[in-house]
Amino acid sequence: MSDQSNPVLPLVLRDVTYEAGKRDLVKSLNIQFEPGKRSIIIGPNGAGKSLLLRLCHGLITPTSGTVEWQSDARHAQAMVFQRPVMLRRSVAANVDYGLALRGIAKGERRELIDEALERTGLRRRADVPARSLSVGEQQRLAVARAWSMRPQVLFLDEPTASMDPAATHDFETVLDAIHQAGTKIIMTTHDLSQARRLADEILFLFRGRLLEHAPAEDFFTEPRNDLAQAFLRGELLWWRHGDGPKGPVSTGPKPD
Amino acid sequence: MNELGSAFSTASSLILGLDTALVEIVSLSLRVSLVAVLIASIIGLPGGAALAVFKFPGRRVVVVTIGALMGLPPVVVGLAVYLALSRSGPFGVLDLLFTPTAMIIAQVVLITPIVMALTRQIIETMWEDYAEQLRSLGAGPWRAIPTLLWDARHGLTTVVLAGFGRASAEVGAVMIVGGNINHATRVMTTAIALETSKGDLALAMGLGIVLMLLSLIINAAVHLIDDASTRRA
Numbered sequence: 001m002s003d004q005s006n007p008v009l010p011l012v013l014r015d016v017t018y019e020a021g022k023r024d025l026v027k028s029l030n031i032q033f034e035p036g037k038r039s040i041i042i043g044p045n046g047a048g049k050s051l052l053l054r055l056c057h058g059l060i061t062p063t064s065g066t067v068e069w070q071s072d073a074r075h076a077q078a079m080v081f082q083r084p085v086m087l088r089r090s091v092a093a094n095v096d097y098g099l100a101l102r103g104i105a106k107g108e109r110r111e112l113i114d115e116a117l118e119r120t121g122l123r124r125r126a127d128v129p130a131r132s133l134s135v136g137e138q139q140r141l142a143v144a145r146a147w148s149m150r151p152q153v154l155f156l157d158e159p160t161a162s163m164d165p166a167a168t169h170d171f172e173t174v175l176d177a178i179h180q181a182g183t184k185i186i187m188t189t190h191d192l193s194q195a196r197r198l199a200d201e202i203l204f205l206f207r208g209r210l211l212e213h214a215p216a217e218d219f220f221t222e223p224r225n226d227l228a229q230a231f232l233r234g235e236l237l238w239w240r241h242g243d244g245p246k247g248p249v250s251t252g253p254k255p256d
Numbered sequence: 257m258n259e260l261g262s263a264f265s266t267a268s269s270l271i272l273g274l275d276t277a278l279v280e281i282v283s284l285s286l287r288v289s290l291v292a293v294l295i296a297s298i299i300g301l302p303g304g305a306a307l308a309v310f311k312f313p314g315r316r317v318v319v320v321t322i323g324a325l326m327g328l329p330p331v332v333v334g335l336a337v338y339l340a341l342s343r344s345g346p347f348g349v350l351d352l353l354f355t356p357t358a359m360i361i362a363q364v365v366l367i368t369p370i371v372m373a374l375t376r377q378i379i380e381t382m383w384e385d386y387a388e389q390l391r392s393l394g395a396g397p398w399r400a401i402p403t404l405l406w407d408a409r410h411g412l413t414t415v416v417l418a419g420f421g422r423a424s425a426e427v428g429a430v431m432i433v434g435g436n437i438n439h440a441t442r443v444m445t446t447a448i449a450l451e452t453s454k455g456d457l458a459l460a461m462g463l464g465i466v467l468m469l470l471s472l473i474i475n476a477a478v479h480l481i482d483d484a485s486t487r488r489a
Contacts, residue, residue, distance in 0.1 A: 085389040088407040101394040
């Protein structure tokens with residue numbers, strides 16, 4: 001359970017590079033994530049969006065550069081994966097698992113589970129096997145599981161990628177409640193209209209580089225980067241294979 | 257053909273009449289194999305999972321070695337345990353040779369590698385999917401092991417059954433370390449071998465039928481339990 005009186009934000013990435021083999025998968029990222037604002041990370045396939053989240057969340061270690069929190073953030077963050085793993089047990093037990101790992105007493109856990117399931121609309125399904133839920137419900141359970149731990153920061157990796165519009169709508173409602181409750185949301189998406197609906201700020205990634213980091217309004221009215229403009233127009237970027245951005249590109253605001 | 261027919265009818269009457277010799281042999285067989293499977297599972301399930309989850313130097317060698325041990329010839333294991341337990345062997349003072357305990361030891365040596373190698377295989381595949389999720393929820397590798405074992409329970413019941421199958425069907429090792437002593441270490445497989453060589457096909461067949469029935473019943477029971485738990489999670 002995170003201690004709200006001990007804020008972990010802003011999260012600062014300094015010159016973060018991640019290599020696999022000899023290739024830079026993300027390169028020289030300088031980002032500062034401020035509390036409050038919903039940060040939506042967009043970009044074409046292979047841009048490094050998921051990698052960026054996993055670097056922030058500490059699942060992988062950068063080859064060089066640093067990921068800095070303001071205080072011990074291990075218990076102050078949670079993540080919802082694109083394809084979350086549901087443990088082979090009941091819906092409620094899935095939420096209980098993470099809470100138990102954080103050493104929360106049983107009585108308190110029951111309340112947190114009930115509340116998380118209530119807020120995600122899964123209360124009536126508490127006792128069914130988690131793997132019998134639909135894709136949309138499983139994703140909401142993943143959010144319930146993450147949110148029950150009261151993180152200060154919630155990472156979400158294309159959580160609605162395999163949902164129909166109705167399920168996506170329900171999901172966004174839940175996300176909104178989490179945002180209102182004061183949790184910082186950092187999320188990747190493919191879906192530009194979703195980014196428009198949710199974002200307070202946009203980070204545009206392309207081939208492992210951050211090309212633009214701007215308030216959502218500015219980004220959607222007039223992106224400064226020409227690749228971002230092309231992306232917004234729906235022009236696919238990956239056909240420029242082997243022909244990445246050349247020369248200096250505008251990289252938006254850098255962390256101070 | 258006629259001989260076979262009469263042997264079959266004698267076998268049936270032995271089984272249906274719960275012949276004391278038969279019951280004694282069957283119950284000893286069950287006891288030895290079940291205890292051996294239990295011990296092999298206690299070692300092999302967490303051991304296999306640990307091998308899947310932890311990365312350490314020499315891990316590949318250990319994996320290959322355990323895989324190779326799956327194919328250990330029972331007579332060789334029997335011989336090795338015999339030498340270890342014999343009067344002049346390192347554990348001779350325990351005076352265990354030709355006891356059911358010696359048979360259990362031999363079977364544990366035989367089936368632990370099977371349980372461990374198959375468990376490692378199952379858990380390693382699962383770990384690829386689970387690793388980041390469990391770490392994100394706050395579970396390190398140690399804490400992940402019981403979680404993975406529990407989530408793999410359906411596949412692992414088959415692993416344990418494979419171990420039981422090997423244990424209960426095995427003749428060579430228990431023959432050598434048990435000695436096939438009447439009323440003491442005579443189990444189904446050794447009795448079948450003995451009775452067949454003596455020409456008493458009735459008892460041999462009766463035991464053979466019981467051995468297969470037991471295997472069937474135990475497998476069916478395990479799968480019923482497994483199905484019931486699948487419905488719950």
